[in-house]
Amino acid sequence: MLEKRIRNKNLLKKVVAPEVAAGAVKDGMNIGTAGGILPSGPRMFFKALAERARKGEIKEVNIWSVALLSNEIDGLLAETGVLKRRFGSIWDNTIRKGINTGKIYSNDLRVEMFSHYLRSKTIGKLDVSVIEAVGITEEGHIIPPAGLVELPNQVEAADIVIVEINNTIPVEMEGICDVYVAKNPPHQEIIPLRKLSDRIGTPYIPAGEDKITYIVESDLPEMHPPVLPISEESKVMADLLLSFLREEVKQGKMPPNLLPLACGIGNVSDAVMKLLAKSEFENLEVFSPLIGDGVFELIDAGKCNIATAPGILVSNEVWKRFCDNIEEYKKKVIVRSVDVSHDPGIIKRLGCIVLNNALEVDIYGHVNSTHIGGKLLVNGVGGGGVYAANGYLSIFLTNSTGKGGNVSSVVPMVAHVDHTEHSVDVIITEQGLADVRGLSPVERAGKIIANCAHPDYRPLLTDYLERAGKLGGHEPHILDEAFSFYTRLKKTGSMKES
Amino acid sequence: MLEKRIRNKNLLKKVVAPEVAAGAVKDGMNIGTAGGILPSGPRMFFKALAERARKGEIKEVNIWSVALLSNEIDGLLAETGVLKRRFGSIWDNTIRKGINTGKIYSNDLRVEMFSHYLRSKTIGKLDVSVIEAVGITEEGHIIPPAGLVELPNQVEAADIVIVEINNTIPVEMEGICDVYVAKNPPHQEIIPLRKLSDRIGTPYIPAGEDKITYIVESDLPEMHPPVLPISEESKVMADLLLSFLREEVKQGKMPPNLLPLACGIGNVSDAVMKLLAKSEFENLEVFSPLIGDGVFELIDAGKCNIATAPGILVSNEVWKRFCDNIEEYKKKVIVRSVDVSHDPGIIKRLGCIVLNNALEVDIYGHVNSTHIGGKLLVNGVGGGGVYAANGYLSIFLTNSTGKGGNVSSVVPMVAHVDHTEHSVDVIITEQGLADVRGLSPVERAGKIIANCAHPDYRPLLTDYLERAGKLGGHEPHILDEAFSFYTRLKKTGSMKES
Numbered sequence: 004m005l006e007k008r009i010r011n012k013n014l015l016k017k018v019v020a021p022e023v024a025a026g027a028v029k030d031g032m033n034i035g036t037a038g039g040i041l042p043s044g045p046r047m048f049f050k051a052l053a054e055r056a057r058k059g060e061i062k063e064v065n066i067w068s069v070a071l072l073s074n075e076i077d078g079l080l081a082e083t084g085v086l087k088r089r090f091g092s093i094w095d096n097t098i099r100k101g102i103n104t105g106k107i108y109s110n111d112l113r114v115e116m117f118s119h120y121l122r123s124k125t126i127g128k129l130d131v132s133v134i135e136a137v138g139i140t141e142e143g144h145i146i147p148p149a150g151l152v153e154l155p156n157q158v159e160a161a162d163i164v165i166v167e168i169n170n171t172i173p174v175e176m177e178g179i180c181d182v183y184v185a186k187n188p189p190h191q192e193i194i195p196l197r198k199l200s201d202r203i204g205t206p207y208i209p210a211g212e213d214k215i216t217y218i219v220e221s222d223l224p225e226m227h228p229p230v231l232p233i234s235e236e237s238k239v240m241a242d243l244l245l246s247f248l249r250e251e252v253k254q255g256k257m258p259p260n261l262l263p264l265a266c267g268i269g270n271v272s273d274a275v276m277k278l279l280a281k282s283e284f285e286n287l288e289v290f291s292p293l294i295g296d297g298v299f300e301l302i303d304a305g306k307c308n309i310a311t312a313p314g315i316l317v318s319n320e321v322w323k324r325f326c327d328n329i330e331e332y333k334k335k336v337i338v339r340s341v342d343v344s345h346d347p348g349i350i351k352r353l354g355c356i357v358l359n360n361a362l363e364v365d366i367y368g369h370v371n372s373t374h375i376g377g378k379l380l381v382n383g384v385g386g387g388g389v390y391a392a393n394g395y396l397s398i399f400l401t402n403s404t405g406k407g408g409n410v411s412s413v414v415p416m417v418a419h420v421d422h423t424e425h426s427v428d429v430i431i432t433e434q435g436l437a438d439v440r441g442l443s444p445v446e447r448a449g450k451i452i453a454n455c456a457h458p459d460y461r462p463l464l465t466d467y468l469e470r471a472g473k474l475g476g477h478e479p480h481i482l483d484e485a486f487s488f489y490t491r492l493k494k495t496g497s498m499k500e501s
Numbered sequence: 502m503l504e505k506r507i508r509n510k511n512l513l514k515k516v517v518a519p520e521v522a523a524g525a526v527k528d529g530m531n532i533g534t535a536g537g538i539l540p541s542g543p544r545m546f547f548k549a550l551a552e553r554a555r556k557g558e559i560k561e562v563n564i565w566s567v568a569l570l571s572n573e574i575d576g577l578l579a580e581t582g583v584l585k586r587r588f589g590s591i592w593d594n595t596i597r598k599g600i601n602t603g604k605i606y607s608n609d610l611r612v613e614m615f616s617h618y619l620r621s622k623t624i625g626k627l628d629v630s631v632i633e634a635v636g637i638t639e640e641g642h643i644i645p646p647a648g649l650v651e652l653p654n655q656v657e658a659a660d661i662v663i664v665e666i667n668n669t670i671p672v673e674m675e676g677i678c679d680v681y682v683a684k685n686p687p688h689q690e691i692i693p694l695r696k697l698s699d700r701i702g703t704p705y706i707p708a709g710e711d712k713i714t715y716i717v718e719s720d721l722p723e724m725h726p727p728v729l730p731i732s733e734e735s736k737v738m739a740d741l742l743l744s745f746l747r748e749e750v751k752q753g754k755m756p757p758n759l760l761p762l763a764c765g766i767g768n769v770s771d772a773v774m775k776l777l778a779k780s781e782f783e784n785l786e787v788f789s790p791l792i793g794d795g796v797f798e799l800i801d802a803g804k805c806n807i808a809t810a811p812g813i814l815v816s817n818e819v820w821k822r823f824c825d826n827i828e829e830y831k832k833k834v835i836v837r838s839v840d841v842s843h844d845p846g847i848i849k850r851l852g853c854i855v856l857n858n859a860l861e862v863d864i865y866g867h868v869n870s871t872h873i874g875g876k877l878l879v880n881g882v883g884g885g886g887v888y889a890a891n892g893y894l895s896i897f898l899t900n901s902t903g904k905g906g907n908v909s910s911v912v913p914m915v916a917h918v919d920h921t922e923h924s925v926d927v928i929i930t931e932q933g934l935a936d937v938r939g940l941s942p943v944e945r946a947g948k949i950i951a952n953c954a955h956p957d958y959r960p961l962l963t964d965y966l967e968r969a970g971k972l973g974g975h976e977p978h979i980l981d982e983a984f985s986f987y988t989r990l991k992k993t994g995s996m997k998e999s
Contacts, residue, residue, distance in 0.1 A: 090939070102975050108941035109975060113923045115849075119893070123754050126939030188760055188852020188893055193691055256621050262686055347891055348846010351613075354686020369918065377983075378974030384923055392890060393845055395617070395686055418980055420867065420918035425611045425882055441588070441624030443606035476876030477600050477607060482916055482984040485875075489980050 005220055008138035008168050017218045021051035024165045024217040028052060030062050031087075032130040035121075035157035037070035039135025039148040040225040041293070041316040042094055045167030046075045047221040048133050056085035063087045067121075067129060069114045069341065069385065070152045070314060073226055081107060090126065091117065092383030103379045111373065111383025114292070115345040118156035122187040132161035134208070135221070136168050137176045143212035144205070146177045149325075150314040153341045155184045155208045164210060167219040175329045178206045185342040194342070196349055199263060199288050199309045202337065230296065230318040236402045236433035237274035243436045244398065245278055247429065248356070257354075257395070260286040265355040265390045268295030268316050271400045272358055280304035290353055292344065292386040294336070296321045302335050311337040313344040345386050350393040357394035359387045359422070361401040363412045364430050364455070366448035366464055367478055368439050370399050370422040376489055377418025384421050391426040403432035403457040409497035413456035415467045416485035430455050444478040459499060463488075502668050503718055506636035515716045519549035522663045522715040526550060528560050529585075530628040533619075533655035535568035537633025537646040538723040539791070539814040540592055543665035544573045545719040546631050554583035561585045565619075565627060567612045567839065567883065568650045568812060571724055579605060588624065589615065590881030601877045609871065609881025612790070613843040616654035620685040630655035631663045632706070633719070635674045641710035642703070644675045647823075648812040651839045653682045653706045662712050667719040673827045676704045679809075683840040692840070694847055697761060697786050697807045700835065728794065728816040734900045734931035735772035741934045742896065743776055745927065746854070755854075755893070758784040763853040763888050766793030766814050769898045770856055778802035788851055790842065790884040792834070794819045800833055809835040811842040843884050848891040855892035857885045857920070859899040861910045862928050862953070864946035864962055865976055866937050868897050868920040874987055875916025882919050889924040901930035901955040907995035911954035913965045914983035928953050942976040957997060961986075 009015055025048055028034065038044040055061045065087055066072070066080065071094035080086040081098040088108040093099055101107035112120070120126045134154055137146040145166055147154060158164055183204035185191055195203050251257050261284060266272045276297025279287060281304070289298050289310035299321050301307040315338065317325065325332055343349060350357075361370045362381065370391075371377070373384050391397040399422070401412045412432060424444070430437045435454035439447040445468070452464045467487075471479035488498040495501055507513055523546055526532065536542040553559045562583055564575065569592035578584040579596040586606040591597055599605035610618070618624045632652055635644040643664055645652060656662055681702035683689055693701050749755050759782060764770045774795025777785060779802070787796050787808035797819050799805040813836065815823065823830055841847060848855075859868045860879065868889075869875070871882050889895040897920070899910045910930060922942070928935045933952035937945040943966070950962045965985075969977035986996040993999055 088941070104973055105943065105970065105977075108944065110939055110941055111923075112939075116923075120939070123893075124752075125754060188850065189756060191850045191852065193693070193695065193850065194846075195691070197691065254622075256623060258687060346846060347849055348692075348844060351845055352686065352689045352691065354689065374974075374976055376974075377978045377980060378969075378972075378976050380975035384921075388890070388921070388923060392886070395621075418978065418983075419976065420921055423882075423886070423918055423921070425609075425614075425886060441608055441610075441618070443586070443608055445603065446606065471876075472603065474876075475602055476872075476874075477878035478872055478876050478917065479603075480875045480916065482875060482987050485916075485984065486980040 004170050005168060008174065009218065010141045011139055011143045011212055013212055014139055014143060014215060014218060017215060018220065019217045021047040021219050024048055024219045025051035025055055027163050027216060028061060028064060028131060033065045033067055033127055034131040034133060035067040035129045035161060036076065036133040037068050037150060037152045037154050038072060039150045040172065041150045041314045042071045042073040043135065043225045044072055044076050045133045045135040046223050047219050048165055048167050049076045049079060053079045053083050056083040061085060067091060069117045070150060092385040094382060099380065109380065111380065113384055113388055114341050114386035115347060115389040118153050118342050119187060121153065121156045121160040129157060129160040131163040131165065132157035133165045133167065136166045137172050137174060138168060139166065140207050143210055143215060144207035145210045146207050147180050148172045148176050149179055149338050151180050151182065151338045151340050152313045155182050155340045158208050158210055159184060163216045164214050165217045165219060166215055167221050169221040169223065171222060171224050173326050173329060179333050179336060180206055180338045182208055182340050183343050184340065194346055194349060196343060199290055199311055225322065227317060227319040227322050230320065231270060233274045233277065234270055237271045239433040240271050240400050240431045241274035241278040243431050244275055245282060247436055260284065262354045262356050262395055263288040263290035265291045265357040265394060266298065267291060267358055268293045269360055271360065273297035275358065276301045280306055290355055292390060299325065308335055310335060311339050313339055313341050345389050347389050347393045350390055354395035355390060356396045357390045357398060359391055359399050361399040363414055363417055364399060364451065365414050365417045366451055366468055367444045368424040368427045368430065368447050368451065369417050369420045370427055371417040371419045372421045374419035388422060391422045396428050397426055398429040398431060399427055400431045403434045403455060408459065409499065410492060411457060411460040411488060411498045413451060413460060413464060414488045415464065416480060418486060418489060445472060463500060503666060506666050506672065507716065508639045509637055509641045509710055511710055512637055512641060512713060512716060515713060516718065517715045519545040519717045522546055522717045523549035523553055525661050525714060526559060526562060526629060531563045531565055531625055532629040532631060533565040533627045533659060534574065534631040535566050535648060535650045535652050536570060537648050538670065539648045539812045540569045540571040541633065541723045542570055542574050543631045543633040544721050545717050546663055546665050547574045547577060551577045551581050554581040559583060565589060567615045568648060590883040592880060597878065607878065609878065611882055611886055612839050612884035613845060613887040616651050616840050617685060619651065619654045619658040627655060627658040629661040629663065630659035631665065634664050634666050635670050635672060636666060637664065638705050641708055641713060642705035643708045644705050645678050646670050646674050647677055647836050649678050649680065649836045649838050650811045653680050653838045656706050656708055657682060661714045662708060663715045663717060664713055665717040665719050667721065669720060669722050671824050671827060677831050677834060678704055678836045680706050680838050681841050682838065692844055692847060694841060697788055697809055723820065725815060725817040725820050728818065729768060731772045731775065732768055735769045737931040738769050738898050738929045739772035739776040741929050742773055743780060745934055758782065760852045760854050760893055761786040761788035763789045763855040763892060764796065765789060765856055766791045767858055769858065771795035773856065774799045778804055788853055790888060797823065806833055808833060809837050811837055811839050843887050845887050845891045848888055852893035853888060854894045855888045855896060857889055857897050859897040861912055861915055862897060862949065863912050863915040864949055864966055865942045866922040866925045866928065866945050866949060867915050867918045868925055869915040869917045870919045872917035886920060889920045894926050895924055896927040896929060897925055898929045901932045901953060906957065907997065908990060909955060909958040909986060909996045911949060911958060911962060912986045913962065914978060916984060916987060943970060961998060
């Protein structure tokens with residue numbers, strides 16, 4: 004099987020059992036990886052590494068990955084207690100618990116800075132890069148599947164490169180990626196991406212025979228998140244967004260085919276894509292930090308001719324459709340490395356319409372997207388910031404309440420800021436839409452409370468705003484009360500006044 | 502006098518008294534301007550406009566400007582009560598008071614978004630652009646002095662363009678500017694700036710005979726901020742920074758001539774430049790949101806061959822030196838429009854070393870640079886964010902205490918976030934330097950408290966961190982106490998425990 008996938012025959016002798024590959028890891032090493040097909044990743048290697056940890060052969064490793072990793076990598080290592088430090092966003096519950104109890108050190112690094120750090124060794128040197136691959140070319144270059152993220156940068160930075168070839172990934176996947184690797188300043192060049200359909204790099208991750216340390220084989224089927232039905236709230240938010248975009252087009256603020264959609268993934272994003280697929284909009288483009296089910300729906304409806312992202316994260320069903328029609332999809336889908344997909348200049352130049360999920364927003368428009376109650380990490384900031392800050396239109400979406408109505412997603416002051424008021428143009432909840440561009444903080448507050456907050460919380464928020472306003476200031480606050488919603492929640496189980 | 506400066510003779514008939522030009526303004530209009538020579542600006546026009554306001558001829562105008570405006574524009578209009586809305590950062594005390602008492606609506610828009618808004622009319626249409634100029638070319642294009650900022654975008658957007666020619670600015674100033682105007686997406690092109698010394702635009706602001714509505718003459722001397730002696734704290738911080746940079750070079754993280762300095766202006770920046778001027782560093786480059794006295798010191802010391810910024814803000818003494826040797830300085834100083842100077846892609850590609858002043862930082866590295874006590878606007882966020890977020894190295898500097906030691910610049914949680922933990926690499930106070938790259942929040946907190954906080958406040962901060970840590974979380978906080986430093990300050994006049 005592997006002989007077909009490893010076109011460089013010298014490399015066949017580097018094929019080893021996962022245990023051997025995992026044996027290359029020494030205590031304290033920094034290991035980079037990513038879900039080749041998000042969130043799967045090279046699980047044979049990490050199972051073997053976890054086994055070594057269980058046996059006490061290895062005490063401590065650090066994982067670097069901007070990509071969401073499954074419980075079979077992050078979770079497994081967290082469970083064994085071998086994971087000391089984790090750079091990048093997370094997805095798995097076990098590692099989340101480890102981080103939120105202080106057992107695992109984490110820094111949810113911004114995606115756009117990660118490759119810079121890899122190149123400059125600012126946060127240390129990456130020792131090992133472990134990559135799930137489709138195969139290897141004649142020249143010894145790695146053929147990545149549909150998740151590329153910062154893998155090319157990892158390979159460049161690491162001394163030990165381990166390629167895990169997964170036989171369940173169709174070989175026809177080759178060619179979906181466009182690998183462009185930037186240099187660090189002062190040698191960084193202008194990234195020559197002009198149109199979304201431009202291919203400016205190579206279809207493989209540059210490596211070469213000598214760079215590859217070991218090759219591991221895998222027959223593990225790829226993992227995919229379950230499909231959740233689109234919620235009523237998501238449908239309402241999608242409707243609100245489309246009406247808003249229609250008005251923007253009407254006012255000449257964007258062209259009739261909109262601007263590249265940075266839609267991300269999730270329930271609301273899928274709802275938006277579904278609605279766009281049935282709408283009057285044509286010739287849409289996607290330039291996004293991730294591609295989910297919804298984008299494929301858009302493509303299948305003939306509404307989108309080009310979609311690019313550093314990774315694809317889709318359900319089993321969509322993955323199957325993708326694999327069955329891969330040659331067709333390759334004409335419309337390009338998987339890019341983060342040096343391109345998360346470049347602030349490109350995001351700004353293309354003028355992306357950016358959809359981001361919020362955990363909560365405050366009355367002045369600051370957004371918390373990462374830390375519950377200001378302290379518990381959910382996933383991490385990832386690429387949300389560079390898109391929100393540099394997009395043409397930065398939109399945050401959230402249900403107006405959570406926990407059966409006991410938590411308001413609009414609060415006087417968010418307990419953690421990921422996106423400041425200056426990166427937030429529009430806020431949408433199922434209650435309504437607040438376009439806050441160009442407004443003063445107090446004007447924003449009035450609009451966000453009136454349009455986005457749940458009616459149960461409007462009187463409380465209005466009362467806060469009015470009393471704070473009387474004390475003056477450009478962005479009035481009563482610091483003693485700014486977190487009163489959280490205090491009440493802790494005391495009574497609800498942010499509502501009893 | 503004007504005949505020499507207005508090379509298009511048809512335009513001589515558009516020369517009018519300031520009162521006539523100010524008469525073009527109607528109630529509710531949006532007026533754009535900027536300090537041609539920061540912070541001076543077209544004061545004859547605004548004096549006449551203020552006079553109209555005093556007479557009750559005009560009730561309400563809005564000012565758009567990313568540049569710091571003097572009290573003879575912002576202050577004067579705020580005093581008359583005619584100023585309803587102000588977009589952009591501020592400098593003057595009277596307008597600050599108006600904003601902080603809720604009388605003037607303000608949105609301290611990010612510089613890098615301003616020209617996008619001007620082009621798309623997202624925040625309304627700019628009606629009038631008033632520009633201080635050196636002169637006008639044969640073709641009717643405007644020759645700007647050494648403050649360019651978003652003036653080209655204003656001229657493009659406004660229907661009424663008023664040029665105020667200031668006879669006190671040397672005509673030799675012509676040629677210092679490089680005007681590049683971007684288009685909005687989907688028509689935005691790659692900005693072809695490769696080297697800092699590249700000139701990619703025109704030496705004038707494109708206008709043309711028909712575009713100019715009125716021309717006003719001014720003989721008002723340019724205003725310059727007073728020179729403040731470099732404080733002892735600034736000297737210490739500059740020393741710390743240089744030692745740090747030497748170590749970065751030694752470790753191969755940056756080249757021996759460093760990377761382009763985005764130094765901004767102010768006491769610490771000047772201290773750093775002074776120290777660099779006497780240091781072993783050679784062939785330095787400056788790519789900065791502003792150029793102050795210190796950069797000229799660096800140039801005069803032969804340490805810097807190219808310095809670019811959208812504006813120059815210097816003392817009287819340096820301005821005189823600049824004007825006396827203008828042909829020489831023109832070889833090393835380029836004034837750029839904000840579409841270039843504040844482009845996130847260029848800042849990232851060049852790899853700027855970014856110095857920003859902080860009002861306060863918190864133990865986890867979030868920075869407040871705009872709002873005292875979370876609510877009172879000082880200047881605004883300006884271009885600080887785009888530089889901090891995209892620089893190769895983002896450094897924040899502040900004295901560890903203020904108000905005679907009664908205010909700590911390191912607090913448990915900042916009451917306003919302008920720059921999140923992810924945009925902050927290094928924090929420097931006169932107490933020491935904390936390099937927080939790649940650290941977890943709790944590690945950062947330990948380092949910031951130990952290295953940067955004033956000894957008077959370390960026990961309080963450590964106590965907070967320890968108690969919060971016991972309650973768990975990735976970024977531990979006790980929300981009821983997060984703002985206790987401010988509460989104590991309000992109650993007792995000091996953040997110290999009595």
